[in-house]
Amino acid sequence: MKLYIIILLLIGFSVHAQKQDVQKSIELFFEGFHQKDTVKIQSVCSYKVILQSISESVTEGNKLSDESAKEFYKSTASIPSTMKFQEKILNYNIQIDGTMAHVWAPYEFYLNDKLSHSGVNTFTLFKEKDTWKIIYLIDTRRK
Template identity: 45%
Template sequence: MLRILSILFVLLGSQVMAQNEQEAVKKTIEDFFEGFHAQDSLLMKHEVSESVILQTIGKDETGNSIVKNQPFNEFLKSIVSIPATTKFKEVITNYSIKVDGPMANAWTDYEFMLNNEFHHCGVNSFQLVKDANKGWQIIYLIDTRRKEDCN
């Protein structure tokens, strides 16, 4: 009986640790978006690695899917330069987070609002690595964007 209780204790302990790591990953993403919405480049930079890669999947003029790269510094400049009269918000509607040791993946459905109106929706795919000093850091972000089939 003691052996069974010991096994259960270990299993429950690892489950709690995994949930704690998932919450830490989620907090990193939430903090990134807090900076995004506040147009705070320092807060956004704090949540990403120095070598972060940003990509988006779009369509070319013939409707074929293409992957577009965006340097992080250009992304920051574009966010910071949005006029104060423009209201924008990316609303995460769902999280699916997987963690394996120092690596995590977060798949987040979202809706993007511009001036309080729906603009587009899509999915973000975040890859994160846990740094011994900085904690969870976003190393890769790719997203999709569409105006239809958002439910």
């Protein structure tokens, strides 16, 4: 019985550590984003990362848009220094199966300290060697 409990505890600690590693990759992504540091962002993104957004609007309808990684890095680096922005992640729901992880992360986006929009980010990550890399990011955006 003691061995069974020890095995369960070890599995629990391992899963918790894996979830922390996944969350750290996403936190590093946003740290780079807020610093406009595309090198930092790329350190946790696959070179084949897919980026999509769903804009939700009652007046204009819902719209799915794609952005290449190159466009994303360029637009991030070119954000004016006078513009203050912050994406606040409200919580993380992390699921892992082997070398794949999925994260559901509701957020609020602020421009110059005013709420601009909110929604949910979903990330799919792949464990490449010892690093969790973002391979897919889609978010919803609503005013």
